[in-house]
Amino acid sequence: MTHDFDLLVIGAGSGGVRCARIAAGYGARVAIVESRHWGGTCVNLGCVPKKLMVQASEYGDLVDDSHGFGWSSTRGTHDWATMIAAKDKEITRLNGIYVSMLEKAGITLLTGHARFVDAHTVRVEASPLAPDEVPRTVTAKHIVIATGSTPVRPDIPGAELAITSDDAFHLPARPQRVVLVGSGYIGLEFAGIFAGLGSQVDLVYRQDLPLRGFDADMRTAMAEAIAVRDITQHPHTSPTRISKEGETYTVTLDNGQTLEADCVFFATGRKPKIEKLGLDQTSIAIGKHGQIKVDAGSQTTEPGVYAIGDVTDRINLTPVAIAEGHNLADRLFGKEAPREWAFDTTPKAVFFSPPLASVGLSEEEAAQHGVVDIYVTRFTPMRHTLSGRKDRKTVMKLVVQQSSQKVVGVHILGDDAPEMLQGVAVAVTAGLTKQDFDRTIGIHPTSAEELVTMRTRTRETPAVS
Numbered sequence: 001m002t003h004d005f006d007l008l009v010i011g012a013g014s015g016g017v018r019c020a021r022i023a024a025g026y027g028a029r030v031a032i033v034e035s036r037h038w039g040g041t042c043v044n045l046g047c048v049p050k051k052l053m054v055q056a057s058e059y060g061d062l063v064d065d066s067h068g069f070g071w072s073s074t075r076g077t078h079d080w081a082t083m084i085a086a087k088d089k090e091i092t093r094l095n096g097i098y099v100s101m102l103e104k105a106g107i108t109l110l111t112g113h114a115r116f117v118d119a120h121t122v123r124v125e126a127s128p129l130a131p132d133e134v135p136r137t138v139t140a141k142h143i144v145i146a147t148g149s150t151p152v153r154p155d156i157p158g159a160e161l162a163i164t165s166d167d168a169f170h171l172p173a174r175p176q177r178v179v180l181v182g183s184g185y186i187g188l189e190f191a192g193i194f195a196g197l198g199s200q201v202d203l204v205y206r207q208d209l210p211l212r213g214f215d216a217d218m219r220t221a222m223a224e225a226i227a228v229r230d231i232t233q234h235p236h237t238s239p240t241r242i243s244k245e246g247e248t249y250t251v252t253l254d255n256g257q258t259l260e261a262d263c264v265f266f267a268t269g270r271k272p273k274i275e276k277l278g279l280d281q282t283s284i285a286i287g288k289h290g291q292i293k294v295d296a297g298s299q300t301t302e303p304g305v306y307a308i309g310d311v312t313d314r315i316n317l318t319p320v321a322i323a324e325g326h327n328l329a330d331r332l333f334g335k336e337a338p339r340e341w342a343f344d345t346t347p348k349a350v351f352f353s354p355p356l357a358s359v360g361l362s363e364e365e366a367a368q369h370g371v372v373d374i375y376v377t378r379f380t381p382m383r384h385t386l387s388g389r390k391d392r393k394t395v396m397k398l399v400v401q402q403s404s405q406k407v408v409g410v411h412i413l414g415d416d417a418p419e420m421l422q423g424v425a426v427a428v429t430a431g432l433t434k435q436d437f438d439r440t441i442g443i444h445p446t447s448a449e450e451l452v453t454m455r456t457r458t459r460e461t462p463a464v465s
């Protein structure tokens with residue numbers, strides 16, 4: 001049977017765009033459908049605008065810090081509307097780059113919402129990006145679902161009164177008092193943004209420490225860093241209801257406490273985006289979190305249909321979606337053996353100020369594989385010896401498997417942590433040992449040199465059986 005295309009990609013986000021471009025580069029006839037925004041979540045409502053807003057939020061403290069270095073300028077005021085307009089201009093520029101990049105690659109761009117008619121046929125209908133789209137039907141030999149994920153809200157009375165990250169990028173004004181629910185990536189990043197711009201922030205989370213799943217020492221260090229930013233933490237709590245009177249929201253917590261705010265923000269996780277995708281017209285299996293089930297090669301349970309990125313709920317990060325898309329295109333259309341990607345040592349970063357970056361295993365995870373040597377250092381970075389912010393600490397931790405002396409985990413909380421960690425991730429991916437770190441010459445004077453000068457073991461952690 002002949003099809004309109006060799007490959008149809010649903011969703012022009014991080015994973016879909018890479019998959020389409022690499023496939024087209026191999027000579028495949030490729031189409032890509034997008035319903036909302038070219039470039040997907042990362043470009044429009046995620047990584048990029050978030051990081052620009054984190055950067056915006058850091059200038060006030062930098063101005064204050066400069067006094068210790070002899071400068072006398074004062075903070076002034078921050079104009080939210082100017083920041084949003086500048087950010088939107090940059091996003092519009094990036095949208096244009098995505099479209100022209102796809103067109104130059106010879107890919108057919110279809111705007112609209114895609115819905116399966118059968119395993120090789122998709123109907124493209126009107127959507128916010130293309131409200132006047134005349135529905136059309138296209139067929140393809142291979143179809144890749146790269147539809148991403150969408151925020152979830154706790155099921156409590158008044159939940160609809162809260163915003164999510166999708167809304168936070170276009171608020172008309174900065175709320176003076178914000179209650180943020182959830183202390184994962186988004187909760188911490190926006191807590192840092194609002195606090196840096198001058199809002200009063202209450203951070204509500206269920207566990208004893210923020211950042212569930214991260215190394216315990218680093219979670220403690222992050223809780224301390226949050227406190228230093230004057231963000232009020234409410235551990236061991238969950239909201240039970242939200243109400244609104246006039247312009248004021250009241251959040252009731254499960255310990256009976258109430259918090260008043262101008263904005264309530266749910267950062268309580270995301271779910272795979274599969275609504276109205278017509279999956280019932282295929283034999284694609286769905287997991288219990290609503291994710292599309294795939295094997296290691298991104299193959300769904302329907303032959304010829306694949307899924308990549310957040311919709312599969314594996315590691316929900318942009319570089320992972322990109323790698324999955326690239327790998328799939330290599331395997332479907334490439335001439336050589338595809339490269340092996342090191343998903344196990346995917347580095348991650350939380351862009352709080354200061355940021356936290358991690359690669360490999362936490363101490364708790366590593367101890368499940370045997371005895372572990374731990375090296376921890378905590379110091380005031382050089383800038384803050386003069387800025388006067390002696391409470392802004394940098395914390396670094398090496399997790400070393402004792403039997404092999406391999407560095408299996410590196411964790412950094414401090415200024416520039418993500419920039420430092422990318423290179424270290426290569427070392428951890430390569431399986432380098434503590435001796436390799438020790439024989440590496442440092443760069444002086446930097447915080448990063450501490451990574452190769454931690455001589456004395458902090459403790460030995462026994463294996464957990």
Ligand SMILES: Cc1cc2nc3c(=O)[nH]c(=O)nc-3n(C[C@H](O)[C@H](O)[C@H](O)COP(=O)(O)OP(=O)(O)OC[C@H]3O[C@@H](n4cnc5c(N)ncnc54)[C@H](O)[C@@H]3O)c2cc1C
Pocket residue numbers: 010011012013014015016033034035036037038039040041042045046047048050112113114115146147148149165186273276277308309310311316317318319321351
């Ligand atoms: C606030 C926030 C900050 C983040 N920050 C970071 C970060 O700093 N670093 C990082 O690595 N990751 C970050 N992420 C995660 C990152 O954005 C995602 O992991 C990544 O975008 C997933 O890529 P994807 O291709 O799976 O999906 P997406 O990028 O979400 O793309 C999916 C696309 O599919 C389209 N679509 C959906 N359904 C249909 C349909 N039926 N028909 C047509 N089109 C459809 C959507 O409109 C969307 O454009 C962040 C996420 C958020 C929400």
Ligand SMILES: NC(=O)c1ccc[n+]([C@@H]2O[C@H](COP(=O)([O-])OP(=O)(O)OC[C@H]3O[C@@H](n4cnc5c(N)ncnc54)[C@H](O)[C@@H]3O)[C@@H](O)[C@H]2O)c1
Pocket residue numbers: 154155181182183184185186187189204205206211212237238239267268269270315316317348349350351
């Ligand atoms: N810097 C980055 O790389 C980055 C930034 C943002 C988002 N992301 C990606 O997007 C995903 C989603 O981010 P996220 O922060 O929404 O999710 P998350 O899973 O990181 O954190 C969600 C938090 O909400 C809490 N929570 C859930 N339900 C709750 C409830 N009813 N009451 C109180 N707390 C509740 C969870 O315990 C958790 O702490 C991340 O997991 C990550 O993969 C990455």
